[in-house]
Amino acid sequence: MGYGIRIRRNRRRRFRINKRRAVMFLVAVIGIIIGVAAAIGGTVYYIENKPTKLRAEVNAIADIPVITDFVPEKTMERPGEQRKIKYIVIHETGNAGRNADAASHNNYLHTKAGSQKKSWHYTVDDREIYYHIPDNEIAFHAGDGLAQDGGNQNGIGIEMCINPESDYEQTLRNTAKLAAMLLKAYDLPLESLKKHEDFSGKHCPDILLSEGRWDDFVAMVEAELRAE
Ligand SMILES: [Zn+2]
Incomplete structure (x- = not known):
């Protein structure tokens, strides 16, 4: 009976470890998505707002x-x-x-x-x-x-x-x-x-x-x- 309890505990721990890994993986993926989106947004903003080159002067x-x-x-x-x-x-x-x-x-x-x-x-x-x-x-x-x-x-x-x-x-x-x-x-x-x-x-x-x-x-x- 004592043996059976130990197995269940081990299973529970393994499950906990996997859950933590899954959460870390998810956080990493979300982080990468946010990073890429920010980079694209920043690039688009830069292109859309790039300073205009001054025209030739006139008298x-x-x-x-x-x-x-x-x-x-x-x-x-x-x-x-x-x-x-x-x-x-x-x-x-x-x-x-x-x-x-x-x-x-x-x-x-x-x-x-x-x-x-x-x-x-x-x-x-x-x-x-x-x-x-x-x-x-x-x-x-x-x-x-x-x-x-x-x-x-x-x-x-x-x-x-x-x-x-x-x-x-x-x-x-x-x-x-x-x-x-x-x-x-x-x-x-x-x-x-x-x-x-x-x-x-x-x-x-x-x-x-x-x-x-x-x-x-x-x-x-x-x-x-x-x-x-
Ligand atoms: Zn005015």
């Missing part, structure tokens, strides 16, 4: 001068982090003061470079375009922090001047030409043309939206794309 778009005057790198306005370009984000400066043209906004960005996390890539008025930060670097204009697929993280910010000396209609035409050039340079579809409002809900570009002309502006950009 003019049609007859509009483009003045490149980059804000110093490694400043609050321009940390220098490269990213993938996914959107063109349209704004208005909201600055209706006299002389609040593209040149004055360029001065403003240079003066405040080290002290504010507010910046954008271009300012356009009715005569010229200032280019402040390289297209493939992040800037802070869309009010959405560094959200993934966000306006700051992946958008090129364009500010349109609304100062009284500037002809707003000409500023719109100049901006449409700039936006079309950028969409083409970075092989982006027309759907990549966005307004600030799309990212943070701010009513911007204010005049364009208030007058219900956003779709007209998109059509202007589309016409420029077709004309090129």
